[in-house]
Amino acid sequence: MRSPLPDYLTEVAEACSATKGGEPASYIPELAKVDPDRFGIALATIDGEVYAVGDAEHEFTIQSISKAFVYGLAVRDHGLEQVLAKIDVEPSGEPFDELSLDASGRPRNPMINAGAITAHTLVGEPDTAPHERVERIIRLLSDLAGRELSVDEDVWRSEVATADRNLAIAHMLRSHGILTDSAEEVVSAYSRQCAVLVTARDLALMAATLANSGVQPVTGKQVFTGAQVRHVMSVMLTCGMYDSAGDWVSSVGIPAKSGVGGGIIGALAGQAGLATFAPPLDAHGNSVRGVETFGRLSRDTGMHLMKVEPPARSVIQSTRVVQRGGESMRIYYLSGTIGFSGAEFVARRLSQDPPEHHAVVLDLTGVHSVTDVGRRMLLETARRLRLDGHEVYLVDTDDVIPDADPGDGRRLPLLADQ
Numbered sequence: 001m002r003s004p005l006p007d008y009l010t011e012v013a014e015a016c017s018a019t020k021g022g023e024p025a026s027y028i029p030e031l032a033k034v035d036p037d038r039f040g041i042a043l044a045t046i047d048g049e050v051y052a053v054g055d056a057e058h059e060f061t062i063q064s065i066s067k068a069f070v071y072g073l074a075v076r077d078h079g080l081e082q083v084l085a086k087i088d089v090e091p092s093g094e095p096f097d098e099l100s101l102d103a104s105g106r107p108r109n110p111m112i113n114a115g116a117i118t119a120h121t122l123v124g125e126p127d128t129a130p131h132e133r134v135e136r137i138i139r140l141l142s143d144l145a146g147r148e149l150s151v152d153e154d155v156w157r158s159e160v161a162t163a164d165r166n167l168a169i170a171h172m173l174r175s176h177g178i179l180t181d182s183a184e185e186v187v188s189a190y191s192r193q194c195a196v197l198v199t200a201r202d203l204a205l206m207a208a209t210l211a212n213s214g215v216q217p218v219t220g221k222q223v224f225t226g227a228q229v230r231h232v233m234s235v236m237l238t239c240g241m242y243d244s245a246g247d248w249v250s251s252v253g254i255p256a257k258s259g260v261g262g263g264i265i266g267a268l269a270g271q272a273g274l275a276t277f278a279p280p281l282d283a284h285g286n287s288v289r290g291v292e293t294f295g296r297l298s299r300d301t302g303m304h305l306m307k308v309e310p311p312a313r314s315v316i317q318s319t320r321v322v323q324r325g326g327e328s329m330r331i332y333y334l335s336g337t338i339g340f341s342g343a344e345f346v347a348r349r350l351s352q353d354p355p356e357h358h359a360v361v362l363d364l365t366g367v368h369s370v371t372d373v374g375r376r377m378l379l380e381t382a383r384r385l386r387l388d389g390h391e392v393y394l395v396d397t398d399d400v401i402p403d404a405d406p407g408d409g410r411r412l413p414l415l416a417d418q
């Protein structure tokens with residue numbers, strides 16, 4: 001059988017290529033030379049499968065998409081508290097290159113240039129030379145992509161030659177004591193970060209690393225911790241799409257970051273990394289076809305942050321009574337992934353409709369995984385059933401609740417499949 005995924009993505013690409021409009025970025029002259037019809041889509045799963053269609057292997061510059069990862073690197077190098085002291089995490093609602101700081105004198109968030117330039121200078125030790133910082137950043141981006149990346153020297157030169165706005169931002173940051181390095185050096189190094197060449201396939205894997213709690217799905221390298229990723233993705237969600245973040249969250253609902261090179265990445269925790277490449281941009285600076293594609297993918301796949309299948313109602317699949325050694329036992333067949341709401345449902349059901357039998361069995365054969373809070377709540381439920389005089393057993397052939405001690409010193413006895 002042939003996987004339907006490539007065919008599906010091709011269909012999406014065909015449908016979305018009908019979307020016209022927008023212009024490739026031209027404020028960096030070299031970017032305006034791109035073929036506006038280029039269009040690629042890539043999706044990387046958290047176990048490292050990549051589906052790539054169209055121009056997904058074509059290289060272009062990462063631009064602002066790098067901001068999300070470099071911010072993560074600053075947090076990795078200095079800890080969240082120190083970084084938050086320098087850069088806030090509030091959506092600005094302003095254009096990406098606005099010369100502005102918040103009331104406390106910090107850039108409003110790391111996804112606008114003022115915050116991104118600050119984050120860039122937080123990479124490495126304070127005495128790290130600008131070229132070493134860039135090397136560290138290229139190392140990070142290469143680790144995320146799973147291959148060695150390089151800089152497009154022409155785009156870099158073109159951006160440096162026209163960087164008045166970013167120089168103004170750097171001087172503003174210097175005047176507030178946020179930057180101490182020379183504005184020219186910082187902007188030149190930051191422009192190299194923006195000029196790193198990637199493909200949509202690379203970007204999908206970089207996004208999938210975020211979706212996979214910081215572990216690159218192909219190489220297995222732990223690039224960020226789970227906590228760092230959660231923070232970066234939260235900021236992407238609220239600030240990642242320039243000044244159209246609110247519209248994006250409601251219509252697409254995937255933490256994302258776009259760049260003026262025409263790329264957009266999106267990552268949904270535990271699901272997948274997505275990337276598109278299509279150079280014409282809308283008035284906010286987001287790729288027109290990329291926005292359209294993400295909307296379509298989000299609708300078709302249900303990958304919207306606010307669309308969570310309600311596990312609670314289906315957690316108890318069925319229940320029945322069996323006879324065993326002359327004793328009757330009430331079995332509850334649980335299923336799905338049990339987190340807080342699923343475990344709450346089980347606890348509520350067992351408290352509101354208490355089992356009439358002495359022996360109670362929680363059959364976990366249909367359960368894929370139990371979150372930490374789910375595990376603690378199920379074990380507490382078992383402990384309370386015991387206090388009410390019940391004997392509680394588990395059927396747990398896949399060991400989804402290893403070491404099931406409800407805290408009263410006696411593990412829950414395991415039964416074979418019922």
Ligand code: GLU
Pocket residue numbers: 062063064065096097113159166191194258259260261285
């Ligand atoms: N290098 C670009 C700049 O700082 C990145 C902008 C972007 O992709 O939004 O102007």
